[in-house]
Amino acid sequence: MNLKEFLKKYKHAVTWLYFAIYLPWFVYLEKHVVKSYHVIHMDIDDKIPFNEVFIIPYMLWFAYVAVTFLYFFFYDMRSYRKMCLFLFSGMTIFLIISTVYPNGHLLRPTTFEHNNIFTKMVSALYKADTPTNLFPSIHVYNSIGTHLAIVKSDKLKEKKGLCFASFILMTLIIMSTVMLKQHSVFDVITAFIMAGVAYTLVYRNELILSDSKENEYQRTLS
Known part of the structure; x- marks a missing residue:
């Protein structure tokens, strides 16, 4: 399948x-x-x-969000659009807040008690990611959004084992943000508040394509 055929079949790649x-x-x-x-x-x-x-769970966040995102992209149009709306709206609000209210923290340890593979990974993370632009925590917000999707x-939703595993991973990722001193509890709380608002808009009030249009487009993917 060349690029033109891909874009024709997966029009929602525009997202x-x-x-x-x-x-x-x-x-x-x-x-x-x-x-x-x-x-x-x-x-x-x-x-x-x-x-x-x-x-470990902190880094698994990248695969957790990406794999879920791509699965829905290819196999579940309705869930994909909802996930995009949930994630992208929160990520945009995060950027706006970080722009108008520059923020950061002073929580990171200057030395580590242990010297092991995990502290080496944390040290690499600290070098790559500044302790700024923190709230709402996108690690937390997108983990909630991925689990909800x-x-x-x-x-x-009927795959109980998968849903339970997703919940455990989401919880560990959220815990990791404060256990690694990447975020303040304030960042976690504000992420939950923003996720609650987004949940109401995306999943309770159904801000999404009408079922008729969506089903018609879904048939073009099969």
Whole structure:
């Protein structure tokens, strides 16, 4: 299948153009919000211990979101559109907040108690990702959105084992954001609030294509 045939069959690939907006904007913020920013902190942040093992679920986030996104892209048009609407709306709000209210934290440890493969991975993460542009946490928000896409999908919601595994992974990813000192609890709370609003709009009020149009387009994929 060449590119033209691919685009004809998968017209909804146009949604990928969103990343042409998101990625340059995010990279710009990462490069420019490095010194002058509002410090995000809650007292509970100081009580949460650092645990380098949580780098595993933290990094699994990338596969968790990407694999689910691509599965729905190819096999479940309705769930794909809902997932895009949920994720992209939150990611855009995150960019706007980071632009008008530059923010960061001072939670990262300067030294590690242990010297192992996990701390080496955390160190590499710290070098690649600045402790800025934090809330709402996109790691948390997109994990919630991915889990909701799975449990709300007509194709997947009856697969109880998969839904349970998704819930466990989502929970571990959310925990990892604070256990690795990547985020403040404030970032997690605001991500949950934003996810609650997005859930109401996307899954409760059905801001999506009408079933008739959607079913007609779905038939073109088969």
